[in-house]
Amino acid sequence: MGNTLVIVEPNQDASMQMFTAAKELGGDVHALVLGTCDCASVLPCSTAYQVAIDRYTPLAATEAIAKAIELSGATTVLIAATQIGRDVAPRVAAKCGGALLGAGNTRAERHQCLGMAQRDISDDTRRGLERQGDCGGGCGGAPTRCGACLPSSAGCVLAAAAGWLPFA
Amino acid sequence: MKILAITNAVPDPRGTLKLGDNHIEPSGVKWAINPYDEYAAEQAVQLREQRDDVEEVVAIAVGGDEAVTALRHAMAMGADRGIHIVCDDVWHDDMFVAKCIADAIGASGDSYDLILCGKTNLSRDSESMGPAIAEFLGMPHVGSVIALEVGDGIAKATHRVAGSNETVEIKLPGLIMCDKTLVDPRYPPLPKVMQARKKPLETIEPSTEKASTTIVDFKMPPEKGSCTMIEGSAQEMATELLRVLREEAKVL
Numbered sequence: 001m002g003n004t005l006v007i008v009e010p011n012q013d014a015s016m017q018m019f020t021a022a023k024e025l026g027g028d029v030h031a032l033v034l035g036t037c038d039c040a041s042v043l044p045c046s047t048a049y050q051v052a053i054d055r056y057t058p059l060a061a062t063e064a065i066a067k068a069i070e071l072s073g074a075t076t077v078l079i080a081a082t083q084i085g086r087d088v089a090p091r092v093a094a095k096c097g098g099a100l101l102g103a104g105n106t107r108a109e110r111h112q113c114l115g116m117a118q119r120d121i122s123d124d125t126r127r128g129l130e131r132q133g134d135c136g137g138g139c140g141g142a143p144t145r146c147g148a149c150l151p152s153s154a155g156c157v158l159a160a161a162a163g164w165l166p167f168a
Numbered sequence: 169m170k171i172l173a174i175t176n177a178v179p180d181p182r183g184t185l186k187l188g189d190n191h192i193e194p195s196g197v198k199w200a201i202n203p204y205d206e207y208a209a210e211q212a213v214q215l216r217e218q219r220d221d222v223e224e225v226v227a228i229a230v231g232g233d234e235a236v237t238a239l240r241h242a243m244a245m246g247a248d249r250g251i252h253i254v255c256d257d258v259w260h261d262d263m264f265v266a267k268c269i270a271d272a273i274g275a276s277g278d279s280y281d282l283i284l285c286g287k288t289n290l291s292r293d294s295e296s297m298g299p300a301i302a303e304f305l306g307m308p309h310v311g312s313v314i315a316l317e318v319g320d321g322i323a324k325a326t327h328r329v330a331g332s333n334e335t336v337e338i339k340l341p342g343l344i345m346c347d348k349t350l351v352d353p354r355y356p357p358l359p360k361v362m363q364a365r366k367k368p369l370e371t372i373e374p375s376t377e378k379a380s381t382t383i384v385d386f387k388m389p390p391e392k393g394s395c396t397m398i399e400g401s402a403q404e405m406a407t408e409l410l411r412v413l414r415e416e417a418k419v420l
Contacts, residue, residue, distance in 0.1 A: 056336060058299065059308055062303065083311065083328070083330055087299050088299070089296070090262065091299045093296075093300065094266065094267075094300040099381050100296055100381070
């Protein structure tokens with residue numbers, strides 16, 4: 001399995017929940033923080049990138065993610081199914097020529113996230129995704145608990161970069 | 169100004185679906201225009217009615233015969249002509265649809281100033297098609313738009329973001345994903361429906377044959393469990409509830 005890139009949005013707990021899934025996938029875990037959050041230093045990843053995007057800017061976010069894919073060598077990208085995630089993930093997949101496993105609206109996010117996880121992620125990881133208020137071991141116990149680690153029911157979008165290995 | 173409205177078909181939300189081997193049986197499904205795409209068609213027609221510079225409103229859809237149903241509906245609402253990208257697989261993914269539509273626009277030579285589509289495709293419950301088309305065509309987009317003003321070379325769109333609404337401006341050409349409350353779709357009267365049958369409908373082949381994802385497993389949601397109603401006074405109900413939780417559910 002190749003490297004995985006997790007896209008972190010400040011104050012979005014779903015971003016942190018995906019580190020558990022990223023770890024389960026194998027390979028190196030990298031992160032890209034979209035915003036001015038100072039949590040990059042406590043993220044459970046080998047390399048963290050950061051770009052200061054404060055407002056709704058799908059084009060800038062797409063460019064930043066594409067650059068991070070290039071720098072990290074990631075073959076899988078995990079993006080939370082937030083408004084910005086839903087807008088950016090298809091653009092990244094289109095830009096990089098990858099496949100996209102997507103979540104729908106809020107009502108379906110969690111179901112689809114778990115549906116995705118059931119394809120090849122272990123029961124432990126699935127339970128980790130189901131837990132509320134748990135960042136999946138990301139920064140639990142860290143002196144500075146990241147604002148992203150708040151309770152959530154949000155799911156995640158899996159966008160694949162070029163050369164992505166399919167789950168099935 | 170030329171406007172393109174993407175009007176794909178989805179199973180009629182009022183109908184019932186039958187599960188096949190890892191897919192929904194297409195036979196027997198009643199199709200209708202995707203309700204969110206109906207907002208897109210209505211917004212396109214309203215812009216033409218309000219402005220003098222709108223040359224044409226074109227509807228486009230990907231799919232089999234069900235796509236024609238949606239296109240004819242859009243034309244009955246007021247679209248001038250339709251483009252049907254023929255594809256027999258009715259359960260294709262959003263990236264496939266986006267690629268087909270973007271390539272069709274590129275190959276046609278038509279230059280659309282504004283592309284409108286629904287914010288969600290209800291058959292897949294996904295919101296990926298619009299942003300992907302915008303990326304393929306190199307244009308900006310705004311998702312979940314609930315208010316729209318179109319000026320000269322610019323569009324001001326109010327869209328839903330987490331817990332609030334935000335207004336942004338984009339340069340045209342651009343793509344707008346229409347949410348409910350943007351407009352109130354008209355119900356085409358019978359004469360308009362009859363006229364729509366005579367409007368031009370161009371049929372083209374898809375630019376790509378293979379979707380980027382494959383469905384490997386498909387299940388209907390689990391049925392809800394049985395429900396036991398506890399009756400009596402508050403004390404009797406509390407006592408019975410405790411007994412059920414301890415002895416039957418064994419969760420206490």
